[in-house]
Amino acid sequence: MSVLVFAEASEGKFKKIAFEAVSYGKKVAEQLGVSLVALTINADNAAELAAYGAAKIIKVNNEVLKSFDAKITANIIQQVAEKEASQVVVIDSSSNGLYLAPLVAVNLNAGFASNVMAAPSSTTPFVVKRKAFSNKAFNNTEINTEVKVIGLAKNSFGIFENNTTASEEDFSPEIIASGVSSVGVNKASGKVTIADAEIVVSGGRGLKGPENWGLIEDLAEVLDAALACSKPVSDLGWRPHGEHVGQTGKPVASNLYIAIGISGAIQHVAGINASKVKVVINTDPEAPFFKVADYGIVGDAFEVVPELIEKLKAFKAQNS
Amino acid sequence: MKILVCISHVPDTTSKINFTDNNSAFDTTGVQYVINPYDEFALSRAMWFKEKQGATVTVITVGNATTEPTLRKCLAIGADDAIRINTEALDGFQVAKELAEVAKANAYDLILTGRESIDYNGAMVPGMLAALLDFNFINACVGVEIESGAVTASKEIDGGTETLATTLPAVIAGQKGLVEEKDLRIPNMRGIMMARKKPLAIVEPQTIEVATKAINFEKPAEKSACKLVDASNIDGLIDLLHNEAKVI
Numbered sequence: 201m202s203v204l205v206f207a208e209a210s211e212g213k214f215k216k217i218a219f220e221a222v223s224y225g226k227k228v229a230e231q232l233g234v235s236l237v238a239l240t241i242n243a244d245n246a247a248e249l250a251a252y253g254a255a256k257i258i259k260v261n262n263e264v265l266k267s268f269d270a271k272i273t274a275n276i277i278q279q280v281a282e283k284e285a286s287q288v289v290v291i292d293s294s295s296n297g298l299y300l301a302p303l304v305a306v307n308l309n310a311g312f313a314s315n316v317m318a319a320p321s322s323t324t325p326f327v328v329k330r331k332a333f334s335n336k337a338f339n340n341t342e343i344n345t346e347v348k349v350i351g352l353a354k355n356s357f358g359i360f361e362n363n364t365t366a367s368e369e370d371f372s373p374e375i376i377a378s379g380v381s382s383v384g385v386n387k388a389s390g391k392v393t394i395a396d397a398e399i400v401v402s403g404g405r406g407l408k409g410p411e412n413w414g415l416i417e418d419l420a421e422v423l424d425a426a427l428a429c430s431k432p433v434s435d436l437g438w439r440p441h442g443e444h445v446g447q448t449g450k451p452v453a454s455n456l457y458i459a460i461g462i463s464g465a466i467q468h469v470a471g472i473n474a475s476k477v478k479v480v481i482n483t484d485p486e487a488p489f490f491k492v493a494d495y496g497i498v499g500d501a502f503e504v505v506p507e508l509i510e511k512l513k514a515f516k517a518q519n520s
Numbered sequence: 521m522k523i524l525v526c527i528s529h530v531p532d533t534t535s536k537i538n539f540t541d542n543n544s545a546f547d548t549t550g551v552q553y554v555i556n557p558y559d560e561f562a563l564s565r566a567m568w569f570k571e572k573q574g575a576t577v578t579v580i581t582v583g584n585a586t587t588e589p590t591l592r593k594c595l596a597i598g599a600d601d602a603i604r605i606n607t608e609a610l611d612g613f614q615v616a617k618e619l620a621e622v623a624k625a626n627a628y629d630l631i632l633t634g635r636e637s638i639d640y641n642g643a644m645v646p647g648m649l650a651a652l653l654d655f656n657f658i659n660a661c662v663g664v665e666i667e668s669g670a671v672t673a674s675k676e677i678d679g680g681t682e683t684l685a686t687t688l689p690a691v692i693a694g695q696k697g698l699v700e701e702k703d704l705r706i707p708n709m710r711g712i713m714m715a716r717k718k719p720l721a722i723v724e725p726q727t728i729e730v731a732t733k734a735i736n737f738e739k740p741a742e743k744s745a746c747k748l749v750d751a752s753n754i755d756g757l758i759d760l761l762h763n764e765a766k767v768i
């Protein structure tokens with residue numbers, strides 16, 4: 201018996217969510233009194249996973265798997281879960297994790313709970329807490345099947361070090377036919393993505409026009425943050441569509457979300473609510489964003505933000 | 521081409537989220553139900569295929585009789601017929617199994633769905649449906665073209681987009697980009713009149729062992745009020761973010 205975590209490596213490197221998934225898996229394994237197995241594909245340094253509690257690290261290395269394929273990967277996870285008699289399989293919420301988790305659940309005929317945000321509150325019955333209604337509520341879900349698949353929400357459980365001596369095992373899975381092939385990837389290189397960023401700096405219509413985006417870019421640069429915007433901003437063509445966040449745009453679950461000149465409409469907030477700490481800068485004290493924010497400044501972005509950038513630069517210089 | 525569009529009937533985004541029966545059920549009092557916004561993009565793309573390339577478009581939902589106005593709206597937008605599987609499913613796996621049964625019986629070439637439902641945000645049904653049918657599957661799709669059975673689709677990935685090639689039959693789960701927002705279809709008067717006469721079949725559900733079920737709901741703890749910092753006190757904000765929130 202075991203808990204299995206799929207610890208995804210992206211271009212050979214683990215992202216924080218892989219460590220979070222392993223930390224979570226460790227907790228569940230302890231609750232069940234079984235050991236934790238981590239599966240990773242084409243990772244440069246698979247041994248890193250031992251620091252978060254993996255007792256066994258299964259390494260798959262195969263050129264064919266260089267470009268991600270959901271069906272093939274889901275099948276490999278199934279092979280390992282069966283081999284390791286895994287009762288619980290944990291998958292993170294990266295775009296690839298979201299793609300493959302439902303396939304894994306069907307392959308294993310397992311009950312699947314997505315958006316899980318906490319360790320099981322009970323293991324018999326097996327109950328987990330999930331986010332629902334765009335973070336406006338939580339839902340305690342019971343999983344009744346023998347094997348259970350958990351989709352772990354990003355930035356919800358945290359990363360915990362748990363140094364273990366892990367055994368490592370090379371595994372050569374059978375590779376099934378896919379049916380879907382990658383033709384090309386279009387990715388801005390070197391930029392922090394909204395999915396990975398600890399901090400997201402977001403601008404709304406209050407910034408008046410695309411010519412003022414230097415402010416947002418400079419602030420993002422000091423904070424090593426990803427850029428985002430409200431929907432009208434991308435609809436007006438001020439910013440690329442990839443930066444639009446909210447209910448109909450990208451979801452944000454960062455540690456810090458800074459909203460500048462954004463009113464805080466319900467559809468905007470629905471998509472960014474999962475962020476831990478929210479800051480708003482807006483001229484209108486009645487703007488709904490102040491109801492959801494943790495910290496706020498009532499003020500003009502064109503005065504507040506340049507000063508914030510200067511002060512942050514000084515702060516960074518002092519604290520690095 | 522035979523297209524099936526899966527429609528999820530969900531509370532409008534602005535709905536108040538409350539629970540009843542000791543927090544075990546969603547309180548539908550005063551809630552306005554709509555076509556799941558992502559599914560509107562799927563349906564509008566299906567209409568485009570129907571008009572430009574020739575296709576039949578069937579819409580389907582798993583739900584009780586209260587979902588019928590939503591299906592009628594899809595018919596008014598231009599779907600040819602509708603199917604309602606008469607059950608209130610307890611989880612996404614059950615929905616996928618119900619849908620798979622009907623899909624198998626009707627040999628659809630293309631199944632279009634939304635990326636996720638905005639109520640439970642499960643993002644479970646499309647992938648499960650594809651796996652149950654052993655259809656090719658593309659998730660988070662932001663554009664799709666089909667030429668004689670060959671599918672070219674672009675999907676969102678972390679930090680960009682990826683172009684994928686596949687073949688029919690396929691399940692494609694999409695969002696904005698399948699069509700542009702300005703090209704979303706809305707019912708017109710003629711469509712609404714015609715929708716009344718279009719077939720809406722009611723299919724009885726199978727017996728499915730339920731894998732997961734929601735036991736109860738919680739609302740987030742009342743948020744403490746926003747701490748306001750004076751615009752002249754930027755250092756104060758930096759201090760709070762560093763020492764109190766510990767995020768910088």
Ligand SMILES: Cc1cc2nc3c(=O)[nH]c(=O)nc-3n(C[C@H](O)[C@H](O)[C@H](O)COP(=O)(O)OP(=O)(O)OC[C@H]3O[C@@H](n4cnc5c(N)ncnc54)[C@H](O)[C@@H]3O)c2cc1C
Nearest residue numbers: 404405406430431446447448449461462463465467483501
């Ligand atoms: C079905 C549906 C889905 C939607 N999905 C999304 C979504 O995913 N994401 C999204 O963002 N929106 C979405 N919307 C739109 C949403 O309802 C709002 O219209 C939108 O979020 C408003 O954007 P905004 O805050 O940038 O602009 P506005 O509402 O115009 O707000 C601008 C704000 O800037 C402030 N301001 C003005 N000047 C300054 C200044 N000098 N300094 C500081 N502040 C200033 C104003 O006080 C105001 O609060 C959706 C709407 C619908 C109907």
Ligand SMILES: Nc1ncnc2c1ncn2[C@@H]1O[C@H](COP(=O)(O)O)[C@@H](O)[C@H]1O
Nearest residue numbers: 526581582633634636637642643644645
């Ligand atoms: N009850 C349902 N009936 C038909 N289709 C559904 C239903 N629930 C979900 N879907 C489809 O699956 C997509 C993803 O939903 P979900 O997995 O619930 O997040 C939706 O956008 C719909 O296209």
